[in-house]
Amino acid sequence: MTDRTPGNVGALILGGAHGALAMARSLGRHGISVGFVTENQLITQHSRYVRFSTTWAGANGDSAAAKLLEIGRRYGLAGWVLLPGGDTETLMIARHRDELASFFRVTTPDWNTAQWALDKHLTYQRADALGIAHPQTYHPADRQEVADLDCRFPLVLKPATRLEDNAFTLGKAWRVDNKAALLSRYDQAVAVTGGATNIVLQELIPGGGASQFSYAALWDRGQPVVSLVARRLRQYPIEFGYTSTFVETIENAEVEAPAVRFLQSLDYSGLVEIEFKYDNRTQQYMMLDANIRCWTWIALGHRAGLDFPYLLWQLATGQPVIPGKARAGVAWMHFSRDLVAALQEMKAGRMLPIDYLRTLRASTEFAALAFDDPLPGILDLPLLVARVLTRRVPLLMRGLKQRIARRRGSSLSDAATRLHP
Secondary structure, eight states: OOOOSGGGOOEEEESOSHHHHHHHHHHHHTTOOEEEEESSOOGGGGSTTOSEEEEOSOSOSTTHHHHHHHHHHHHTOTTOEEEEOSHHHHHHHHHTHHHHHTTSEEOSOOHHHHHHHHOHHHHHHHHHHHTOOOOOEEOOSSHHHHHTOOOOSOEEEEESOOSSOSHHHHHOOEEEOSHHHHHHHHHHHHHHHSSSTTEEEEEOOOOOGGGEEEEEEEEETTEEEEEEEEEEEEEESSSSOSEEEEEEEEOOHHHHHHHHHHHHHTTOOEEEEEEEEEETTTTEEEEEEEEOSOOTTTTHHHHTTOOHHHHHHHHHTTOOOOOEEOOSSEEEEOHHHHHHHHHHHHHTTSOOHHHHHHHHTSEEEESSOOTTSHHHHHHHHHHHHHHIIIIIHHHHHHHHHHHHHHHHHHHHHHHHHHHOO
C-alpha cells in the first residue's frame, strides 16, 4: 500500500478539461504526483505534470465506482486525493463516497449534501427556503403543464442534472421566445433525456456576460477558507455560455453574502463555484447554479493569490491552510474561444476593438497556454475541433434525427385520423 504521509500522497483527477488541466499544473508544480482518468477529454493528459493517464468507460453506471477502485489498485493509488473534473464524475463520487473513501481521500461531499447543488430542482428549492433570489423557475411534470403555463417570455430550458452527454445537456440552456417554440423545444428535450424529470424552465434574465458573476471558494466544515468573487465578462456562445472565456476578479459583497448563506446551510466542505446574474429590472443578483467541483477558470485563483487545487490537497492531507481572499483586478482567458466571443460582441455593437485590446493588457492567466507546460496550449485548438467533430456533432445529429422521427410519427398519426375519423 502507498505511504499515506502527505509528502507521498498524489492526486487522481477524474474527467474534466481546462479545469482539470489547471489542477494538474497546480499540483505538479508543487511536486505532487498526478494521475488522470478520462472518458474523452484529452488536453490534460498532454500536460508534463501528469505522471500517468488512462481511459475508462465513464462515470455513468452502477459499476463506475468499482472500476475506479480497480484503477486505483492497478496503479497503487491508495491514499491519493480524488478530484472530480466534471458533473458526472462528481455525482458518481457523491453517491459512492463511503465506498471510495475506503481507498482514496475523497474531497466531494456525500449525496445528502451534494444533491442540493447537482439537482437544480433542489437548488432552487433551497434558495427559496433561504430567501436567496433566483429567476422565476417552473418544474412542469408533463407536456400539458407546459402548454398551460402562464409565464413571461423569453424562457430558457435547462437540464436539472447533467447525468450524461446529449444535445440538451451540452447546450446548457435553450432559449424560447413564445409558447410554440417552448413546446417544440420541450419535446426535443424529452426525446433526448427520456422524460420530463430532468427539465427546468426558467425566466431569462436580460444582459450579457458583463451581468454574470461567480463566488468561488474552498470551504471546510461550514466555513470559507479562501474565496474570490469574479465577473464573467465574456462567454462562448455569447448568449448562453457553454464556457466562460474572460473572467476577472472583483470585490462584491452582494454576490458573496447569498453564496455564503447557501453553503453554510449545507455545512459545506470542498471546492465550490456559485453563479449569479444581475437583474437590472429588480436590481438583484439572481442565483443560477452551484458547481461543487473544479470550474473551467479555476487557474484564475493562482493569478489572484489563491492556488485552489493545492490548498484543497493540503486540506485533504490534514495540513493547515491560512484563510484568505483573492486580490481584485486579475484575469483569466481562454484565448481561442475568447477571440471568437469578442468578435461576436463587436458585431453586436456591444464592444469596441480598443476594449478588447485593454483586456489583453491585464494580468492574465490563460486556460491552456503556459510557458512551463507548452504542449496543451499548442494542442488546444486542434483538440477542440476534433472533439466537436467526434462528440458534439454526432449528439446534435442524433437529436435532429429524433426530432424528425417524432414529427414523421405525428404526421402519420394525423393522416390515419383523417382516413379513419
